[in-house]
Amino acid sequence: MKIVLTGGAGYIGSACLRWLLDHGHDPIAFDDLSEGNPPSVPADRLVVGDILDTEAMAEALRRHRAEAVMHFAALAIVPDSVKDPDNYYRVNVLGTKSVLDAMRRANVPRIVFSSTCATYGTRAEMPLTEQSPQAPEHPYGTTKLAAERMIQDYASAYGLGYAILRYFNAAGADPDGSHGEDRRHETHLIPLTLQVAAGRRPRLLIYGDDWPTRDGTCVRDYIHTADLADAHQKAVEAIGPGDGRVYVLGSGHGATVLEVVTACEEVVGRPIPVERTGRRPGDPPTLIADPSKIASELGWSPRYTDIRAIVETAWRWLSTHPEGYGPKPGRH
Ligand SMILES: NC(=O)c1ccc[n+]([C@@H]2O[C@H](COP(=O)([O-])OP(=O)(O)OC[C@H]3O[C@@H](n4cnc5c(N)ncnc54)[C@H](O)[C@@H]3O)[C@@H](O)[C@H]2O)c1
Incomplete structure (x- = not known):
């Protein structure tokens, strides 16, 4: 299938693009390179553009004769969204509207959307299912929920097929080890911990060790990008005309911060300095998915259910690419 991936030079988008190429599809990335890395995708599969430019997006869809869009492009750092909601509503909400309008202009019939467990808020019961109440507690979560609703409204009015995937x-x-995560400002636990192991940061800060969890640190559901990519392939292949699907997408297993640090120490083979500090406001103690709906409807199951196996792949990338993808001249 001919597929355009907005944000396709980013961390998850580029992993999906490479996966789709390996699995018989014809994907291209549409990315403004504000965070994305050109070397993460083949040069002839990258169109540089802003999703807010509806006509440029429509033109890219027409030129590629796109049959589907995978919409990854977004701003996705929670504290930044609290400081600068203007930018988050612009890119995540108006940007999604622009993508949908471009799809209408170019007659593209289906979309797979990158949503998030951050649309649930902190009070829902675990594990999270598609039915759990959505009550986001920061602008990032609110903008992603608004985009979900917009896609569903456009779908029922204009006959679009969609799959909304709420990742963990x-x-x-x-x-x-050839490709991996490379951001301007890293905020994710595994790369941060491995950067400490590599001597690029002095220590890992652990926010709170008095949460109601098995060792007092926060529990999260880590899903490998290859498992995410597999789910995107299955979802895009399953969407029929006018078909709407929503799935939570996690491994179904939780690891605490200390368990992640231990896995990193085992993989790297040395101790990693940590500093325990206070809780961060707004952090839920536990976030775990119940992926049984996507398992039963699409036959998806995660290959990476062991945190150590996930960390091994991240370390292979980071230890062989200390500069990541190299200089990032196009960023603003
Ligand atoms: N990383 C996670 O753990 C996680 C979890 C849940 C959901 N998500 C969602 O997955 C998606 C991808 O996340 P990621 O971690 O790969 O982030 P990322 O920042 O690596 O990728 C986003 C990409 O979008 C591009 N982009 C941003 N604004 C754009 C614009 N206006 N026009 C064109 N391109 C633009 C960036 O250059 C970047 O390449 C996001 O929608 C995010 O909300 C991520």
């Missing part, structure tokens, strides 16, 4: 914590790198 994306993690890991390509198993051969």
Whole structure:
């Protein structure tokens, strides 16, 4: 299938693009390179553009004769969204509207959308299912929920097929160590911990060790990018005309911060300095998915259910690419 991936040069988008190429599809990335890395995708599969430019997006869809869009492009750092909601509503909400309008202009019939467990808020019961109440507690979560609703409204009015995938914590790198996570400002636990192991940061800060969890640190559901990519392939292949699907997408297993640190120490083979500090406001103690709906409807199951196996792939990338993808001249 001919597929355009907005944000396709980003961490998850590029992993999906490479996966789709390996699995018989014809994907291209549409990315403004504000965070994405050109070397993460083949050069002839990257169109540089802003999703807010509806006509440029429509033109890219027409030129590629796109049959589907996977919409990854977004701003996705929770504290930044609290400081600068203007930018988050612009890119995540108006940007999604622009993508949908471009799809209408170019007659593209289906979309797979990157949503998030951050649309649930902190009070829902675990594990989270598609039915759990959505009550986001920061602008990032609110903008992603608004985008979900917009996609559903456009779908019922204009006959679009859609799959909304609410991911948990994306993690890991390509198993051969060739591609992985490389951001301007890293905020994710596994790369931060491995950067400490590599001597690029003095210590890992642990926010709170008095949460109601098995060792007092926060529990998260880490899902490998290859498992995310597999789910995107299955979802896009399953969407029929006018078909709407929503799935939570996590491994179904939780690891505490201390368990992640231990896994990193085992993989790297040395102790990793940590500093325990106070809780961060707004952090839920536990986030775990119940992925049984996507398992039963699409036959998806995660290959990476062991945190150590996920960390091994991330370390292979980070230890062989200390500068990541290299200089990032196009960023603003
Ligand atoms: N990383 C996670 O753990 C996680 C969890 C849940 C949901 N998500 C969602 O998955 C998606 C991808 O996340 P990621 O971790 O790969 O982030 P990322 O920042 O690596 O990728 C986002 C990409 O979008 C591009 N982009 C941003 N604004 C754009 C614009 N206006 N026009 C065109 N391109 C633009 C960036 O350059 C970047 O390449 C996001 O929608 C995010 O909300 C991520």
